[in-house]
Amino acid sequence: MPSRTLPHVEPYIPAPPPTEDLEYADLSIIDLSKAATAEGRAELAVIARDAMKTSGFMYAVNHGYTPAQTKRIFDIANTPFDAVKNDEKQMYAGNIKATGSYLGYKLRSYWARLHIDNGVQDQIEHYNISQDAHRKQHPQALRPFLPEIEAFVEHCHVNILHPIVRLLALGLEMPEESMVNIHKYDAQGESWLRFMKYYPRSKDEEEKTKNVWLKGHTDLGSVTILWSQPVAALQIMSPEGRWKWVKHIENALVINIGDALEFLSGGFYKATIHRVVQPPPSQRGYPRLGVFYFAMFDNDVRLKPLEESPVIKREGVQRERLPQEGQEPTMDEYRKVRISSYGKSEVKKGESGVDTEYLQGILVKHYN
Template identity: 50%
Template structure:
């Protein structure tokens, strides 16, 4: 059991917001509260609401695995990702093959925080991290999944708001399924790999920046259905817009960026929820030299869900279904998909597929499972 004595937490001081004029993605905003129901918010204890009222505190906690744990102790909690297909634990620097430029560490905590052991200094903080995970799951993920019955696009959440990924308008296509269809695939108590990630990018040398073309993380899509990113001030995240250009994501205090992933595209038949292609590059000049600390909640369906299109959707029946797999029975279970993708990410040889756009393909078992964009 975690200790009841909570240690003093050093304050993590992020970089000030950039003053540079960047080409930001134009994300419209809509009101997420209209999609919520009484059960979502009311079930959470007052401690959760208090914890979420101060995201600064969560970022202080997020920095602990990196700044307050020795390299020797980190090694004890490294995730055996390639062997298990799970990120639970540390991903240390230089694990990913990013042209020798991987200066990223992350620490991943399953929503069941007691599923595995953690560094000693984190143990007293596990109750807070657990409450944070539950808040992300029930107060953010669930309303988004309900909202997908009306709108199958994604973007930015600001307190009670969610914006569309489309820069000008919402996509007026719902799946026309019962609103709990997707909720029942993402149960809190199910066997699945939904987890909190703390992620820290460290400044790189000029030599490494030159070798990698200033790319910190190549453009890619996420494995699961929904990824929730808590906004932080260092500008580095970009998305591939519909016109083929890369746009910066603007930091908004206490906001959330919401991504659709591959699993959601599979379930929606590739028609209503295109995955978000995002990458991370060197920050603008006035933010270089700072670390970049991120907090994420990665959402996936229950492990036993088959990632085949929801063919009972009247919308998909009308507009057609784009299948990644020829037959629905060939579609993988969420468990198999996440394990294959997770164990191979950053470890497989990338093949050039589109030299003009700088696109490389990651192939697993002879199937193109992801494209990386430079």
């Protein structure tokens, strides 16, 4: 059977790795190829459990995409930014505040009132695609790649997310499929693929924002899958309260927990604070292109502790960040309010640099 000829895509040339000696976070690595056997899953579950209850971040390797396939995905990811003119981008901009959904473009400067300091507007652009890539129309330049995008989204959900949440379920001493069953790959959820580009800023803007491109925050969903890329900019808050860099590992994934899974685990798993800052001097002037998969529980899942978990029964529920008991929102409700309010709502300024707001009765913090 002849192989299908893939449509031409302009190659994206990433930045060279940083030359500086940066203080990197010490993150665990799981080998997803081992998740094919019960013995392998039992071994990986311990690593994933310990990583997600402490740092909230880990790496994953052997995820099923070759370096060449990953390179092509990054080439495609750059297409909605470099191959689409601004007037066409406006046609496909998402109605974010009204819908509580990022689908389509989030254009630069949308977060003008965001937790960015001294009047500096954001220089972040992203394009978001639903699990059902045909749910919305796409810019002309992206349309030839929709079959590959659909296959990639399904791979992220079924071949990466599902094995990971099986491990996390085992870490809670629950049946392996218990979290797979609430991460269905169909219209019952609102997981999405994101292509994201950070553009360099002026020296004056960097000084006004103290080099912070996106303030410290926790993700809103269950699991975030980031395809590692070479521009050093992502930092996480370590358990001891220090910002540390996340190191690039070629063709690896960076996995982190979001609020929704912290809520369901009763605080056992941690949605770790992370931020994006100006790259080190050797990489300044380069854009930062990212590929993400943001996983959400099914829309009707209520974000309250899984009390049937033996681990949660033993450890108890840590309520500091959790919704008030009896008032837990569904995944759909929490997703919509977090997305619609982000960068557009009034926040209470904190003396320590931590701004706060309450959404669906949940305390949300933004870290300077």
